Amino acid sequence: MPHRQNPWAQALAAACLLLSLAAGAQTGSSANTTTTTTEREIQSLFKALQQSGCEFARNDQWYSASEASAHLQRKYSYLQKRALAPTAEDFIARAASQSSMSGKPYLVRCPGQPETHSQRWFEAQLAKTRAAR
Template identity: 50%
Template sequence: MNRCPRFLAVFAVFALSLAAAAVSAAPTAKAQHEIDALIAGLGSSGCEFERNGSWHDAKAARAHLQKKYDYLRKRDMADTAELFIERAASKSSMSGKAYRVRCRGKAAEPSERWFRQRLQTLRAAPTH
């Protein structure tokens, strides 16, 4: 009886399991800082946040996105700021409708664009 094919099959399953574990990792300290800063930045922005056709103040928007992020974080589904933006801050997971941000004196814009611009600014800032 040839055991080589069976060994290879077991090895392949093991290797794929390791690869999957590596992909779904906790955020790095830098990524966690960026995500926290994005959520806090919305909360302190004074902007309004539209979800599912209703506008909410920045404090309510922050609480909503923190709740969504906590859900994703427990499932290792948002380990980078980009994944947070894509999976939590861009659209409703219930309706699929895009979120929008409206800041004083400016037209409403897709929240994905707003968060990506904030992330770019955050990354461009000098670190201390």
Template identity: 50%
Template sequence: MRTAVALLLSLAAATTTAAPLPPAARAEVDALLARLQSSGCEFNRNGSWHSGSDAKAHLLKKLDYLEGKNLVTTAEQFIARGASSSSMSGKPYLVRCAGKAPVDSAQWLTAELQQLRAPRAASAPR
């Protein structure tokens, strides 16, 4: 009986272990957040505008939560599940850059991800 209980507890612990993003995906997310931080753009969540640095800090907290729940394995999943809208209000996040209308953060981050990947795609063997 003790052996069965110990086995069940170890299986339960194994299935609830948090998994960080794979290294390649983490590098992409880090690069996206660095771009947001250094872009000079503002980030809107729940009706308030924040700096790129504040946005990065907030999104890193959301990434940590998502990793803890094993909900992300790609940069696209991070954008969709953590960086697109408020988990509190459901309102979409926005990015506003100088002289441009605000856009959904998912659109802005996806475009930046495509730019990050473009040099790799161009140099990939065919």
């Protein structure tokens, strides 16, 4: 005699499958939104840097904002490939605060302002970006 499944059991199994698929889609969507927000914030930091008119010191040598931006873009690409910058704060801490080679902090000097650590400068720029949203 062939085995017959209860129609309610089949319906319940189908409902569970649909719910798990929907939950997975929601999780993926949430992760994409976070990534998009992070990417937007980091790109706004690069834009602020390029438009700042500030100079940036790396290993005791001063660079223009555009040179610093190019350097930090390379560091960010490295971090992205290894999923090491899931937030803008991670980008600042891991790429924009100090030299990976020497461990020396990066410095920023902007016209009419005192010299400061780049971490503070980037954190202030991130706060402005978030406040503008």
